[in-house]
Amino acid sequence: MRDDGPTQPHGGRRDAAPATGGGADGAPRVDAEWADAGAPEAAVRYAVVLAVVVGVQFMVTLDASVVNVALPDMRSDLGFSESGLLWVVNAYTLVFGGFLLLGGRAADLFGLRRVLWLGLGLFGLASLAGGLAQAPPALVAARAVQGLGAAVLAPVALTIVTTVFPATGRARALGLWSAAGAAGGASGVLIGGVLTEYLDWRWVLLVNVPIVALALVAGRAIPDHRPARRPRLDLVGALLATVGLAALVYGVVRTADDGWTSATTVGPLGAAVVLLAAFGWQESRRAAQPLVRLGLLTHRAVGGANATMLLLASGQFASFYFVSLYLQRVLALGPAATGLAFLPFCAGFTASALLASRLYGRTGPRALVSGGAAAGALGLLWFSRLGVDGTFLATVLGPSLLTSAGIGACFVPLASAATTGVGDDEAGMASGVLNSAQQVGGSLGLAVTVSVAANRGEAARSAGDPALAALNHGYGAALSVAACLLAAAALLSWVLPGRRTSGGATTAGPAAPTTEGAG
Known part of the structure; x- marks a missing residue:
């Protein structure tokens, strides 16, 4: 049966006749300035846009985890209470999760370049203010504004990939976007640990400032698409x-x-x-x-991708959190050593995301997501057998590679399926919904697994286990639950299309994507 994709209120579809740039030939959304450019100049612009998207995605995901290792230094330097310190993380999480839908829709209504600059400005100024903060309220407020900037940047980055790049370059762009996000989340512990141990905790925030400055300048290469209809938020x-x-x-x-x-x-x-x-x-x-057209979610590919992303993120967030705690509290590694121990995670995520972008055209989303989520579940089950006498080589390396390779293979097909058949005027909407599913799923998964770890650890202590062993039992139980969440994602992914979906503008392109248009 042919999958026609979700229809738009005005009757257009991304794979229908071209309206604002998306058509059956995979034509990108461009402005008059791009239309007059020659092939070499256009190739350079695509390369610059790709660099901006990759840098933004890496920075946004990095800042969700980079502060974790620096929290003890923040507490001693600024005088945080134990409960107040949690708001350095929670302020970012709350605002980021709350404003994602609004940020995604803003990209549709006000144009990609202007919304990107708004997000970069908010994120850069907040990073500077947080790095210079002299009191707890100032740092928490800066982290909240950072979350607002991230809520604008995350969906607009995906929207740029799915609407600006032509079909021949979109597979590579999606792969690099996915790899940047996975690497940013996984390397947050590494970068945070190195900066905190060898410089100062403030640099986990200040490091964003030069990245933002470069992205603001390079962002001029992004087409300044102006909606045909008057924006009405x-x-x-x-x-x-x-x-x-x-x-x-x-x-x-x-x-x-x-x-x-x-x-x-x-x-x-x-x-x-x-x-x-x-x-x-x-x-x-x-x-x-x-802000969200609810009919969009009734499409099998779009709705299935978002539901699967929610479960996948719930297991992924938990794996980062508990493996980091295990390395620091059970194996007693320092911040920098903990960060280095996460390098296999970074390698596995990056390699599998890039490989998935090449395989997607042959397999479609179902095979990649179900296989990847199942591999991630096996990796977390392996992780759940961690012990108090574990070592990096015996306990961490193998499951790190298996878990990260499995999860990393899922992001390209899920991002592509979640934007399949969506018109250019709703691409930001679809991107915002997918990012919201990821953020909410991660928060839910972390809350559930933290409760499991606490209850299992308390039961072990009551049974007479030493404190360190009880802690280890709690972490193992939490990782077992995270494995179950990934297994559920693998099963749910069978609602996704079995083959490469129709519609040129959001499919990831041929199995061996060329570099034409992508730079």
Whole structure:
């Protein structure tokens, strides 16, 4: 049966006749300035755009984890309380997760280049302010603004890949975008550890400033697409989605300290259910230009990709968190050594993401995602057998490579499937939804596994196990649950199309992508 993809309110589809640049031939979204450029000049511009996308994706994912190793130094330097220190991480997570849908839709309504510059400006200024902070409130506020900048940058980076690059270069661009995101998340511990140990904790934030400066200059190469229709941002929907997602992430975050039945958890989660239900009603009934067109998620490829991403991210986030804790608290490695121990994660993610971009045209999304998630689940089961007398070679290296290679193979096919058949005027919307699924899934998975680790560790202590052994038992139980989440993602991925999906603009291109157009 032919898969026609989701239709748009105005009747257009990305693989239908060209409207604003996407067509059956995979033509990219360009402006008049690009149309007049010769082939060599266009190739240079594509290379610059690719560098911007890769740099932005790496920076955004890096900052989700780079501060973790620096938290003890932040506490001693600025005088954080134990509970206050958590907000260095939570402020970024809450704002990032809450504003992703708004950031994605802004790219559709106001143009890629302008929204990219807005996100870079927010992120760069917040990084500078955080690196210079002299008190806890200043650092927490800077991290919140960083999260806002990241919520703008993450969806716009994916939108640039799926709308600017032609079909012949899109596979390579998607592969490098995916590899940059995976490498950024995995190398956060390494970079944070090295900067903290050999320079100062402030550099985990200040290192973003030169990256932002370069991206602002290079961002001029991105086509300044201007929507044909007058932008009308759905402010009511934006408010409901932002507050609802923030309440959901906040409630999930609180479970680590207060449990699932406390008022501080149930209250925000209940509010999130009400607000997100109101958001669904607003988008389906009232909004002229909705923040999320709910019919988009009924398409098998799009809905399946987002549901699978939610489960995949829940296991991935937990693996980073507990392996990092195991290395530092059980094996007693320092910040820099812990970071170096994550190098196999970086290598596995990067290599498998690039390989997936080449295989996608032959296999389609289902085979890559189901195989990759299953391999990741086996890797986490292997990890769950960690012991108090473990070593890097015996306990960490093998499962690190298997887990990262499996998870890394999933991002290119999921990103492509989640934007399949989506019109140019909704590409940012689809990107924002996928990023929201990843962020919310990661928060939920981490909350569940933290609770499992705490309960299992407490049971082991009550049974008379030494403190270190009890801690190790908790980590192993949490990683076993994370493996189950990845296994569930592997099963759910069977709803994805079995072969390369139709529609030139969002498929990853031929099995052996050329460099034409991609630089």
